[in-house]
Amino acid sequence: MTDSLLKVxxxxxxxxxxxxxxxxxxxxxxxxxxxxxxxxxxxxxxxGLTLKPREGNKPPRxxxxxxxxxxxxxLQNPGVDAFIKDELPFLKQFxxxxxxxxxxxxxxxxxELAEKLSDTDIDAFELNVSCPNVKExxxxxxxxxxxxxxxxxxxxxxxxxxxxxxxxxxxxxxxEIAMAAEANGADAISxxxxxLGMAIxxxxxxxxxxxxxxxxxxxxxxxxxxxxxxxxxxxxKIPVIGMGGITSGDDAIEFFxxxxxxxxxxxxxxxxxxxxxxxxxxxxxxxxxYKYKSIYDIIGKIQLN
Amino acid sequence: xxxxLFEKIVHNEELVPSIFKLVFKSExxxxxxxxxxxxxxxxxxxxxxxLRRPIxxxxxxxxxxxxxxxxxxxxxxxxxxxRAREGDTLNVIGPLxxxxxxxxxxxxxxxxxxxxxxxxxxxxxxxxxxxxxxxFIGFRNKENYVLIDEFxxxxxxxxxxxxxxxFGYKGFITDLFENGIANEKFDIIYTCGPEAMMxxxxxxxYQAGIPCQVSLEQRMGCGIGACLACVxxxxxxxxxxxxxxxxxxxxxxxxxxxxxxxxxxWYEWGQA
Numbered sequence: 267m268t269d270s271l272l273k274v275x276x277x278x279x280x281x282x283x284x285x286x287x288x289x290x291x292x293x294x295x296x297x298x299x300x301x302x303x304x305x306x307x308x309x310x311x312x313x314g315l316t317l318k319p320r321e322g323n324k325p326p327r328x329x330x331x332x333x334x335x336x337x338x339x340x341l342q343n344p345g346v347d348a349f350i351k352d353e354l355p356f357l358k359q360f361x362x363x364x365x366x367x368x369x370x371x372x373x374x375x376x377x378e379l380a381e382k383l384s385d386t387d388i389d390a391f392e393l394n395v396s397c398p399n400v401k402e403x404x405x406x407x408x409x410x411x412x413x414x415x416x417x418x419x420x421x422x423x424x425x426x427x428x429x430x431x432x433x434x435x436x437x438x439x440x441x442e443i444a445m446a447a448e449a450n451g452a453d454a455i456s457x458x459x460x461x462l463g464m465a466i467x468x469x470x471x472x473x474x475x476x477x478x479x480x481x482x483x484x485x486x487x488x489x490x491x492x493x494x495x496x497x498x499x500x501x502x503k504i505p506v507i508g509m510g511g512i513t514s515g516d517d518a519i520e521f522f523x524x525x526x527x528x529x530x531x532x533x534x535x536x537x538x539x540x541x542x543x544x545x546x547x548x549x550x551x552x553x554x555x556y557k558y559k560s561i562y563d564i565i566g567k568i569q570l571n
Numbered sequence: 572x573x574x575x576l577f578e579k580i581v582h583n584e585e586l587v588p589s590i591f592k593l594v595f596k597s598e599x600x601x602x603x604x605x606x607x608x609x610x611x612x613x614x615x616x617x618x619x620x621x622l623r624r625p626i627x628x629x630x631x632x633x634x635x636x637x638x639x640x641x642x643x644x645x646x647x648x649x650x651x652x653x654r655a656r657e658g659d660t661l662n663v664i665g666p667l668x669x670x671x672x673x674x675x676x677x678x679x680x681x682x683x684x685x686x687x688x689x690x691x692x693x694x695x696x697x698x699x700x701x702x703x704x705x706x707f708i709g710f711r712n713k714e715n716y717v718l719i720d721e722f723x724x725x726x727x728x729x730x731x732x733x734x735x736x737x738f739g740y741k742g743f744i745t746d747l748f749e750n751g752i753a754n755e756k757f758d759i760i761y762t763c764g765p766e767a768m769m770x771x772x773x774x775x776x777y778q779a780g781i782p783c784q785v786s787l788e789q790r791m792g793c794g795i796g797a798c799l800a801c802v803x804x805x806x807x808x809x810x811x812x813x814x815x816x817x818x819x820x821x822x823x824x825x826x827x828x829x830x831x832x833x834x835x836x837w838y839e840w841g842q843a
Contacts, residue, residue, distance in 0.1 A: 293797035300573045321822055326790040328800035333618040342799045485618040536793040537621050
């Protein structure tokens, strides 16, 4: 699809369309390649990568909640070396942007990940400082101005590719976190990661998730995500990638109007493996219907009441 | 490419309280399904009960392209599904997952099922071309025993238990199975049902030196192997994998690497 209508550029990465599969919901693309043509996607943010392989949390790792799900996967992944050796060559067969989502327990681990991946064919980094499901690191860096400033600044030194910083919504003021990331070298912001939540089995009188808490995603979080996208896009100059509960082109358009230059689709892939493709087509229909020439014509174009 | 299918429901009937049999027409699933595999159903359109519900395949009619599933109405998703009627559209993905290993080498097979775990075993009995098939199926009581006629049709020997003795043997089905295994040289055992039951089955099978396959269950997300929600612990057996790991097990996906695993791979067995 070389449609100029949908082309967008994020921190120097040219995307054929503004729809990216969200990290953690799409693995390394293999499973979804059995359902859809990955060439049609704007990009894929891969499952969060750590320096060493991680087994993740105990099951149950998922619970359904009203219009959403709670997950506590806990960053299960084969480690960065296995990704580079076994998964990246598969992904690079497709003409789509590959974003490496990276996570660690310490700043040094993030730096080492950035260094290792900088010399590969990935297109960008997504700094995961927002996963709520691991004991150490991750969200601990992302929920304070000091934390995000320090890690962004340090990791940026090792990045030879654009650095997208993925924000957690579990903070008092997401604007100040976004501004701190921007001030310390982030090339783009993505948001929101999941909202910390809990679901209880009333018959067992225990949380459903073995990890007790998990991250909420799906349509239930969309209004929060749209509001935060708007808030962040209003205070930073770097591009914003919006996500949270997108199930349709209409949902995605809300994020563009709120100021997002691209969107990520996560949970809805589980429900409908064609979700990303359908959303791309629906965005195109909307732009055509209103005779817009480009997706840029609607980015940040809401008028507040 | 694997399709997301929108198929016509032919029949949806409550067999006994809360257990439903649903038949839908699907050429793709009927022609491709193997025993042990499941279908993943969006029980309600839109944002209610958003996750698909994995339900094992109970039967297929390849001549007429009918697929039968039997499910328990247990939560909101299956509640919606129970209201579906003939002519309604079913949003379904499948067949998914690893099937039971069936081979001409296995001349004398046994299945051991409990509760709603019996349904994939019925499909296996029907598909198996072997001469000698024995089924052990357990229910809580006679109010919820179902598809007995079908089991009688496809098994040469059928053993039934109920927890309260209201039908068949009073007690656990594993009691009957342990007797059976002492008297009969099975080539393979297939089991599906409550974990405690499957643990006993695996233990008895391996004590008798008979290979055994288990069908595991876990809360699922995507159902196709991407989200890593539905994991179970599987023993690391190959030497090359042992070298790369300091653990004796690793997580495998029930939806993609399973739901069927070899009993000797299943880590939980023997750990309790």
